[in-house]
Amino acid sequence: MERTPRGVDPHEPRSARVFDYLLGGKDNYEVDRALAHRILAVAPETKSLAWFSRNFLLHAVRLAAATGVRQFIDLGSGIPTSPNVHEVAHETHPAARVAYVDHDPVVFVHCNALMGNHPGVSALHADVRDPGELLARLESESGIDFTEPVAVTMVGVLHFVMDEEHPAELVARYRDALAPGSYLAFTHGADISHPEIIERTSKDAMNTSSQVKYRSLDEVTSFLDGFENLEPGVVPLQQWLADDLPDTQLVLYGAVGRKT
Numbered sequence: 001m002e003r004t005p006r007g008v009d010p011h012e013p014r015s016a017r018v019f020d021y022l023l024g025g026k027d028n029y030e031v032d033r034a035l036a037h038r039i040l041a042v043a044p045e046t047k048s049l050a051w052f053s054r055n056f057l058l059h060a061v062r063l064a065a066a067t068g069v070r071q072f073i074d075l076g077s078g079i080p081t082s083p084n085v086h087e088v089a090h091e092t093h094p095a096a097r098v099a100y101v102d103h104d105p106v107v108f109v110h111c112n113a114l115m116g117n118h119p120g121v122s123a124l125h126a127d128v129r130d131p132g133e134l135l136a137r138l139e140s141e142s143g144i145d146f147t148e149p150v151a152v153t154m155v156g157v158l159h160f161v162m163d164e165e166h167p168a169e170l171v172a173r174y175r176d177a178l179a180p181g182s183y184l185a186f187t188h189g190a191d192i193s194h195p196e197i198i199e200r201t202s203k204d205a206m207n208t209s210s211q212v213k214y215r216s217l218d219e220v221t222s223f224l225d226g227f228e229n230l231e232p233g234v235v236p237l238q239q240w241l242a243d244d245l246p247d248t249q250l251v252l253y254g255a256v257g258r259k260t
Contacts, residue, residue: 020079022050057155060185064151065092071150076157099142103127131173149181159189185256189214194249227257
């Protein structure tokens with residue numbers, strides 16, 4: 001089944017718009033808000049988890065920038081929320097090059113409008129599941145130099161890649177394109193999440209571009225093959241941020257790897 005968005009469809013929930021709503025944004029439709037409320041009815045703390053996820057992304061960008069990385073690719077970037085990757089990267093490296101990539105046309109419109117006034121920052125409308133085409137476009141259109149270290153973020157992306165789309169092989173294609181010293185940071189829905197959340201989100205998103213696959217710790221850890229698995233490892237993403245953040249019924253693993 002073709003799972004690439006066909007355009008702006010206000011009758012089908014999209015992950016980027018649901019996430020935008022959970023973050024307090026306004027770029028969403030009633031169908032997105034309805035799905036968000038069905039999740040919140042089971043796990044009202046999911047709004048906090050959305051902010052944890054956002055902070056994890058920014059933490060990973062700061063971590064890579066602190067080691068000298070000056071190129072950033074945000075795969076599945078979602079609707080822009082400030083501070084965004086380029087803002088955080090530019091705190092350390094004002095000339096850092098940043099590419100935002102998403103296959104949702106709504107996201108692309110917002111990103112493209114926002115990035116027009118930022119030299120070295122670009123937005124691509126592309127599918128992360130097609131790394132051959134995307135890697136070429138990142139070089140030719142976004143000026144990414146893959147002979148130098150790059151930080152790649154895939155926050156809230158891989159659990160939308162179904163098993164038959166071979167997520168581990170997909171990550172490996174990006175890994176193989178990266179120079180030593182590059183970083184990969186991602187989050188992933190965990191199969192230890194509350195069963196009702198898994199059932200509800202899986203049913204609501206069935207056969208849409210937002211279909212979800214929750215995976216085990218071992219499966220998620222395997223995506224880091226070829227990377228140094230940085231501490232604290234593949235853990236609920238709150239553990240990457242602070243010691244006193246509450247557990248959530250929807251569990252997202254966070255992980256950061258460094259290519260040596």
